[in-house]
Amino acid sequence: xxxxxxxxxxxxxxxxxxxxxxxxxxxxxxxxxxxxxxxxxxxxxxxxxxxxxxxxxxxxxxxxxxxxxxxxxxxxxxxxxxxxxxxxxxxxxxxxxxxxxxxx
Numbered sequence: 001x002x003x004x005x006x007x008x009x010x011x012x013x014x015x016x017x018x019x020x021x022x023x024x025x026x027x028x029x030x031x032x033x034x035x036x037x038x039x040x041x042x043x044x045x046x047x048x049x050x051x052x053x054x055x056x057x058x059x060x061x062x063x064x065x066x067x068x069x070x071x072x073x074x075x076x077x078x079x080x081x082x083x084x085x086x087x088x089x090x091x092x093x094x095x096x097x098x099x100x101x102x103x104x
Contacts (some may be wrong), residue, residue, distance in 0.1 A: 007088045011077050012095060020094065023103030024087050032087060040089045042075035055090055060099045070096045 006026055009016050031037045034037045041047045048071055056070075074092045078084045094100050 004085065004087045007085050008091050011088060011092055014095065017095075017100045017104065020100040020103040021087070021091060022092055024094075027103060028087060028090070031102055040086050041082045042078075042084065048075075050088070051093070055092060056097070060094065060097060060102060062097055062099075 005018060005021050008021055025032065032076065040051060048068075050070060051071055053065050054065045070093055073096065074089055075084075078089065091100070094102065
C-alpha cells in the first residue's frame with residue numbers, strides 16, 4: 001500500500017484517509033494489477049467517459065454536469081505526472097465529492 005499512499009499524498013489537498021486508500025486498493029486490485037488499466041489517460045476521451053460512467057456515476061452514485069469539471073480538475077492536479085495512477089485519480093475524485101467514506 002505504501003506506493004499508492006505516497007502517490008496520493010503528493011496530490012491530496014487534505015490529510016490522506018489511509019483507510020480509504022486501503023479500501024480503494026482492495027476494491028480495484030484487479031484493475032490495478034493490469035498494466036493497461038493501472039493508469040488514467042487524461043488525453044483519451046473514452047477513458048474519461050469510463051471514469052465518469054463507471055466510477056463517479058455507478059460506484060459513487062453521482063450525477064450532473066459537475067462530474068466532467070471534477071475530472072478535468074483532477075487531470076490538472078496530476079498534470080505533472082505522465083502516468084496518472086488510477087487509484088490516486090479515483091481517490092482525488094472521491095475526496096472532491098466527499099465520498100471517501102464509500103471506501104473506508
